[in-house]
Amino acid sequence: MRIHFIAIGGSAMHNLAIALHKKGYQVTGSDDVIFEPAKSRLAKYGLLPNEMGWDEGRISGDIDAIILGMHARIDNPELLKAQELGIRIYSYPEYIYEQSKSKLRVVIGGSHGKTTITSMILHVLNFYKRDFDYLVGAQLAGFETMVRVTEEAPVIIIEGDEYLSSPIDRRPKFHLYKANVAVISGIAWDHINVFPTYADYIAQFDKFIHTIEAGGTLIYCEADRDLTEIVDGSTAEVKKIGYEIPEHTIENGITYLLPEKTPLKIFGDHNLMNLNAAKLVCGQLGIDQKDFDSAIASFTGAAKRLEVISANESTNVYKDFAHSPSKLKATIDAVKAQFVNRKLVACIELHTFSSLNKDFLKEYTGAMDKADEAIVFIDLKSFEQKRMEPFSEEDVQLAFANPKLKFFNQAEQLKAYLLSLNYKDTNLLMMSSGNYAGFDLPQLAAALEK
Template sequence: MRIHFIAIGGSAMHNLAIALHKKGYQVTGSDDVIFEPSSSRLARHGILPETMGWNEANITTDLDAVILGMHALTDNPELLKAQELGLKIYSYPEYIYEQTKDKVRVVIGGSHGKTTITSMILHVLNFYERDFDYLVGAQLAGFDTMVKITDEAPVVIIEGDEYLASPIDRRPKFHLYKANLAVISGIAWDHINVFKTYQDYTRQFELFIDTIQPGGKLIYCNADQDLNDIVKKSTADIEKIGYGIPEHVVKDGITYLLPDETALKVFGDHNLMNLNAAKLICAQLGISNEKFDSAIASFTGAAKRLELLLSENETNVYKDFAHSPSKLKATIEAVKAQFPDRKLIACIELHTFSSLNKEFLVQYADTMKDADTAIVYIDEKTFQHKKLEPFTKIDVQTAFKSDELQFFDNSEMLRDCLLKVNFYRTNLLLMSSGNFGGVDLVNLARELNTVGQRI
């Protein structure tokens, strides 16, 4: 099979390219720019484009398929040539389905928790040396790539994003996988550049339920009232299984699953709900609850999800991917509940299109109220790049409903502010889908003043 990737450098695209290369396919690709780690990983497998840019000559009649990435535009010359030649053009979710249509397809959907639930399932299956394929949105410890596609594996675990499939296919990705087993972790409005209203956004989950194959199963968070309503209205020929927070206890900053008091390396109500979703999926795949608990005890979390950067002198510093209002609120609540005797300084970088939209910003009201000190950072260059009107401190404080909230648009000023704080018995939570203007968060954590006087 000869496969060409248009916009091969994307996180999902380059991983799929590597997976197909490992499968023995002849893979080529193009892109106008490829960043790390995609560049090095493609080069290691011998499929990094020799030159950057688009070239019609890459598109020939002997290609079996062209896979189109979201980064490409509709007037991309390679895309136009492929259309002119009548070649089969897939989005990457379409091609994932094409490769897995004879497998049991497990699709993890929802506005939050997808990567963690998927990671938990992969961890447990890997623990018991089960044979499975997968597609996950983060690099996981113990896994070489974010995509694995083989002929032999009987099941595939797919993180199902609700964003659009490709520039010429405006359907959400998770509609294209046709799940046999599905999860919806909850619904909180996101991707407002595509789904202009909350109703339009929730409609995508209604449609997702309809794509679950007859006789399949939907596992859903019954703590989400809007999701409950959608599931109850659905007439799909599937079994519906709700889940919530499992019984647990917290002792000295460690969460234990009951009744056997299995010690966990993760914490927070949102992670416990994610765990329950993963447990129910694993049960459908033949792994008992007892075996699941034994395996999940060694799960340390998905990359950038409450990732511990430092722990000393009763101070923990965490990095987290939280950026949407629901994720922000849940992550702050989790850290505060896990360490009730410590203060919490919570800092979020607003970086996504939604979070930088003035009309959407009000969705962040009261999301940081549980933090002892709340900080919002926006890289001043971000507004310039996205051609948006910058927020003022008053804009942000008003939207978050906090006059005490601190606001920075310069990373060095933010760094200087944090270095002046005495962090003894105080946790720091750094949340972003960006990079805080290039600040080295690991070094920052090491430099913090974590020594203080006991009272």
């Protein structure tokens, strides 16, 4: 089987390419730019293109299938050549389904918590040495790649994104997997460039429920009113199981699951909610609650999800993937609840299309209210790249409804300000789905300790 990836450097794309290579397929690929860690990973398996850029000469009739990434455009010369030759073209979610038709498919959907719930399930299955395939959106300890597809594994755990599948397939990814067991963690409007109204966005989750195989199971967050309304009104022939925050207690900065008082390495109501979703999924896979609790005690979290950069007796520095309003608020609330006697300096980088839209910015109202020091950073280059009008400090303060909020649009100025603060009995939380214009967070954390 010969497979060619157009835009092989994407996060899911390069991991799927490696997974198919391991399966014995002949894999080639192309891209106009490939960043780390994809570049090194592809090179390790001999899959890194010899030259960057697109070349229709790479496309020939002996290719069995093309997998098309979102980074490619509809006028990509390799895509046009493949269409001309009549080669079957898949988006990566479409191809994951093709690889898992005979398996039990678990699909984790929702506006937030998908990666963490998926990671928790993978951790527990791995703990008990179960055989499973997977697709997850972050690098996990104990897993070399973010995708595994085999002939033998009886089940696949899939993180199901609601964003579009490919430039020529405008369906949300999670509609294509046809889950046997599905999770919806909650709904909070996002991707306004694709779903311009909240009604457009929530409709995708209603459709997702109807893609679940008849007789399948839907596990959903009962605390989300809009989601519960959709689930209650759905006519899909599925079993519906709701979940909330499990019983727990916090002592000396450690969260314990009750009633057995199992100590956890994670914290926050949102993570406890994610844990309950993962527990219910594992129950569907034959792992009881007691065994789940034993395994989840060693779960340290997915990469960039409240990840500890440094910690001492008075200050912890965290980085987190939070970028949408709901994720931002949940992450800040979690750190404040876990460390009630410490102040919190919270900094968010806004750089997605949604967050840089002035009409959407008001969705952040009150999101940073629990931070003792609230900071918003937007790299001026982000506006230039997206051809959007820059925000002023007043724009951001009004949108967040926080007149004390500090605003920076130059990375060096932000760094200087952070280093000027007193961190005695204070935590620092750095949140972004980007990279703060490239400055080094571990280096920053080390500088705070001096």
